[in-house]
Amino acid sequence: MTTNRISKIPDILSSLEKPLLDDWIKAQLDSFTLRKDLISSTDLRRDSAEFLTLLKRATATGNLLDLNTPEWIPVKDFLSGISRSRANQGFTPTETATFIFSLKQPLFARLQEECGQDTSALAEEFWIGTTLLDRLGLFTAETFLSSREEVIKQQQFEMLELSTPVVTLWSGILALPLIGTLDSSRTQVVMENLLQTIVDTSSEYAIIDITGVPTVDTLVAQHLLKTVAAARLMGAQCIISGIRPQIAQTMVHLGVAFGDVVTKASLADALSYTFKQMGITVNRKQN
Amino acid sequence: MTINILRSETIPLRTDEDVVRARRIVRDWTISMKFSLVDQTKLVTAVSELARNTVDHGGGGSALLEMLDDTIRRGIRLTFEDQGPGIPDIVLAMTDGYSSRGSLGLGLGGTKRLVNEFNLFSEPGKGTRVTIARWK
Amino acid sequence: MDKIPIIKMGDFLLVSIQVDMHDRLAMALQDDLTIRVAKERSKGVLIDISSLDVVDSFIGRMLDNIAAMTRALGTETVVVGMQPAVAITIVELGLSLENIYTALNVDKGMALLEARMQASVDANDD
Numbered sequence: 001m002t003t004n005r006i007s008k009i010p011d012i013l014s015s016l017e018k019p020l021l022d023d024w025i026k027a028q029l030d031s032f033t034l035r036k037d038l039i040s041s042t043d044l045r046r047d048s049a050e051f052l053t054l055l056k057r058a059t060a061t062g063n064l065l066d067l068n069t070p071e072w073i074p075v076k077d078f079l080s081g082i083s084r085s086r087a088n089q090g091f092t093p094t095e096t097a098t099f100i101f102s103l104k105q106p107l108f109a110r111l112q113e114e115c116g117q118d119t120s121a122l123a124e125e126f127w128i129g130t131t132l133l134d135r136l137g138l139f140t141a142e143t144f145l146s147s148r149e150e151v152i153k154q155q156q157f158e159m160l161e162l163s164t165p166v167v168t169l170w171s172g173i174l175a176l177p178l179i180g181t182l183d184s185s186r187t188q189v190v191m192e193n194l195l196q197t198i199v200d201t202s203s204e205y206a207i208i209d210i211t212g213v214p215t216v217d218t219l220v221a222q223h224l225l226k227t228v229a230a231a232r233l234m235g236a237q238c239i240i241s242g243i244r245p246q247i248a249q250t251m252v253h254l255g256v257a258f259g260d261v262v263t264k265a266s267l268a269d270a271l272s273y274t275f276k277q278m279g280i281t282v283n284r285k286q287n
Numbered sequence: 288m289t290i291n292i293l294r295s296e297t298i299p300l301r302t303d304e305d306v307v308r309a310r311r312i313v314r315d316w317t318i319s320m321k322f323s324l325v326d327q328t329k330l331v332t333a334v335s336e337l338a339r340n341t342v343d344h345g346g347g348g349s350a351l352l353e354m355l356d357d358t359i360r361r362g363i364r365l366t367f368e369d370q371g372p373g374i375p376d377i378v379l380a381m382t383d384g385y386s387s388r389g390s391l392g393l394g395l396g397g398t399k400r401l402v403n404e405f406n407l408f409s410e411p412g413k414g415t416r417v418t419i420a421r422w423k
Numbered sequence: 424m425d426k427i428p429i430i431k432m433g434d435f436l437l438v439s440i441q442v443d444m445h446d447r448l449a450m451a452l453q454d455d456l457t458i459r460v461a462k463e464r465s466k467g468v469l470i471d472i473s474s475l476d477v478v479d480s481f482i483g484r485m486l487d488n489i490a491a492m493t494r495a496l497g498t499e500t501v502v503v504g505m506q507p508a509v510a511i512t513i514v515e516l517g518l519s520l521e522n523i524y525t526a527l528n529v530d531k532g533m534a535l536l537e538a539r540m541q542a543s544v545d546a547n548d549d
Contacts, residue, residue, distance in 0.1 A: 068289045076358070139358075146359050192325060195507035202527050230510035235503060235526035303445035310443060310477060328477060328508040332516065335479040339446070397480075397517040 007064055007128050008121075012110050013056040021052050023106035031102060038089050047082060047099070054078050064132050067139070076139060083144040087151065093141045100137040104130065157189065164190050166197040166206075173205045173274050174198065175267065179212035182220045191227040198236045205277070206231060207270040211242030221256045228261050237277075239263070241270035293361075294354040300338050300367070301347040309338040309350060313363070316354065320361055322423055329401040330363065330421045336398045337367045337417050345369025345415055355420070362403075362422035373411040381407075427452045429459050434466035435536060437529070441474045449485045456489055460496050467536035468493050469529055473504025483518040490523045499524060499539050503532040 012020065025048050028034055029041060054075045061071050079100075086096040107129055115122040169175045176194050198206055208224065210216065216224075228238040241264040243251075251258070264270040275282065298309050313334045317327040334350075341348045348369030355362045374380050381396045395417075399405040404420035427448065430437045436459055438452065460468060470486065472478065478486075490500045501524045505513075513520065524539075526532035 068291075142359070192507065192511065195510065199507060199527070202531070204527060204531065226511070226514045229514045230507065233510040233513055233520060233525055234505045234507065235528075235531065303447050307443050307445045314476075325508045325511055328506075328512045329515065331477050332479050332512050335477060335481075336516075339479070339481060397515070400515050400517070401512065 006062060007059075008111065008114050008125055009064060009107070009129055009132075010056070010059040010062065012107070012114060013052065013059055016110055017052060017056060020106055020110060021049055023109070024048055024052070024103050027106055028099070028102050031098070035091060035095055038091060051075075051078060051082075051099075064128055067135055075136070079136065079140045080143045080147075083140050084147040087144050087147045091144075093144045093148075096144050097137040097141045100133055100140055104133055107133075156186075164193075166194055168201060168203070169207070169271060170275075170280075172201075172203050172278065173207065173271070174201065174203045175207045175209060177209045177212060177267070182213055182216065184219045184223065187220050187223040191223055191230075194227065195230055195234065198231060198234060204236050205274045206236060206238045207267060207274065208238055208240050209242045209267045209270070210240065210247070211244075211267065213242075213247075216247050216250065218254045218256060221251060221254070225256070225258070225261065237262070239270045239273060241265070241267045289357070291356045291358075292353050293356050294352075296352045298350045298352065299347075300341045300349055300369075302342065306335060306338040306342060310335050312352065313365070316352065316363055317421075320354070320363070320423060322421070326421065326423075330419075333398045333401040333419055333421075334365060336395075337365070337419065340417075341367050341369045341371075341415075345371035347371075348414075355422075360423050362420055364404075364418065364420040367417045367419075368414065369416075370414040373413055373415055374407075374409040375411050377407060377409060426455065429455060431463060431465075432469075435469055435533065436460065436463065436465045436467070437469045437471065439471040439474070443475075443477070444482070446481055449482060453485055453488055453492070457492050457496070460493055460498055465498055466540055467498055467533075468500040469532045469536070470500060470502045471504050471529055471532075472502060472509075473506065473528070475509065476506060478505070478509050478513055480516065480518055483513065483520055486523055487520060499536060501526050501532040501535050503528055 025041075025045055028044060028048070034044075058071050058075045063069055063071065066072075067076070082099070083096055108126060111122065111125045111129065115125060164176065164178060167175045167177070174194070174197060176190070178190070182190075194206060194208070197203070208227070210224075224240060228240070231238045239262045240258075243263055243265065262270075262273065264273060296312070298312060299305055300309065310331050314327060314331050317330055322330070338350060341350070346369060348367065348371070351366040351368070353364045353366075355364055381399070395407065398419075402419040402421050404418070406418040407415070408417075409415040425442070425448065427438060427440060427442075427444070430439075436456070438456065440452075442448075444452070456468065459465070468489070470489065475482075486500075486502055490502075493500045503526045505525065524535060526535050
């Protein structure tokens with residue numbers, strides 16, 4: 001819907017900024033959805049004031065509908081920051097977006113006063129105002145969700161590091177006992193970590209044990225094989241142990257070729273093999 | 288979804304040294320954008336392959352670097368362009384296969400695996416344009 | 424033009440690649456090594472790439488060529504110190520590099536060369 005009229009919203013935001021801010025803050029503090037346990041009224045006032053100032057500046061150009069222009073970057077940066085910190089504090093996406101939506105009523109009250117009897121002008125202003133605030137609210141929700149995903153990923157990564165430690169079985173022999181279901185990204189991280197440990201400890205042998213892994217799909221199998229290939233290029237040999245008959249069958253069905261990668265049924269067998277390669281023998285003490 | 292271009296730079300690709308320079312500039316960009324070491328290496332290697340192709344097979348050309356932001360994540364896009372002889376058989380060029388004669392060298396399929404986006408446009412006699420992108 | 428230095432270490436030659444090489448420099452290294460190996464009758468060549476943070480198909484081919492060339496001259500080459508990120512990238516790129524011996528560092532590389540020398544002496548004794 002195109003309009004010949006210039007919207008009154010930028011004017012309201014600049015000349016009625018203070019009363020609008022007061023009304024908005026009051027509306028938020030009165031709202032039952034406000035998380036008083038998570039945000040103080042001081043912080044709320046500060047965030048609201050800053051948002052209104054940035055909104056005033058952005059709308060000054062008269063462009064209220066295209067948020068992809070440079071003048072809207074400061075507003076979006078501010079909202080991204082708010083989303084991120086609210087996500088970290090434990091707010092829900094709705095609670096965060098409500099911060100924006102709650103501005104509608106005070107703004108519309110002012111618009112009603114400005115437009116008076118001109119109902120068609122009022123309708124148009126409502127449409128512009130609601131579209132603008134909806135978009136900003138949705139933007140907030142989107143960045144909230146993506147920063148939540150980042151937090152979850154980070155937590156997963158940290159859990160990963162704790163749950164899949166690389167162990168030194170013997171001088172020069174590393175073991176990586178994998179437990180649980182492997183997904184593509186987890187496997188990648190774990191494998192990169194193994195390769196780095198090979199360098200850090202100058203270990204020529206690494207045993208990847210998958211006894212504790214119930215299923216292995218093609219993608220994970222490929223990551224394993226790529227890791228073995230990468231280790232070889234670095235000058236180390238990987239042995240895969242703990243391949244159960246079911247997994248072996250699946251691999252054949254999926255057409256995954258283990259080629260000349262050394263595989264053993266158990267970690268013990270793999271260790272035995274490695275000792276032999278290194279010329280190490282284990283003898284029982286004679287009485 | 289709009290993509291904003293935060294930064295852009297054009298690098299000439301005419302000599303050996305230009306290929307080295309292209310690697311260095313892309314490395315700097317990926318470091319400043321905090322890409323993981325593995326992702327940095329993959330992109331710089333892809334750049335090396337394509338820059339060299341431009342110099343050796345395309346008769347020289349240039350690369351346009353762009354730092355992108357689609358409001359959710361950041362990325363780097365590179366467009367390699369030359370007015371050389373073009374690639375007569377694109378399917379063959381994309382096939383994995385090591386040519387010891389080194390005519391087209393390693394298939395471009397390998398380079399494609401190092402990046403998130405890969406686009407190739409080539410017309411025999413007119414030139415070649417390859418666009419790649421890696422997102423964080 | 425800078426050249427990559429080739430250092431004689433007893434019976435071996437050691438090349439330590441520290442800079443981001445342009446293609447002509449890589450070709451020059453290949454040529455220089457061929458001459459030195461023949462001249463010194465070296466028993467082995469060690470190429471230390473622990474400072475290289477990129478190995479693309481050109482460098483990969485160079486390493487392959489050097490290995491083939493030294494083998495033809497009766498010696499072996501070992502490439503040492505490849506960084507994990509580089510190894511991962513090479514695998515993804517599809518560079519096979521099957522003909523190259525590799526080791527984690529210079530010490531292990533020399534041990535490998537000694538072992539291979541011994542193996543070929545034993546074979547010749549039969």
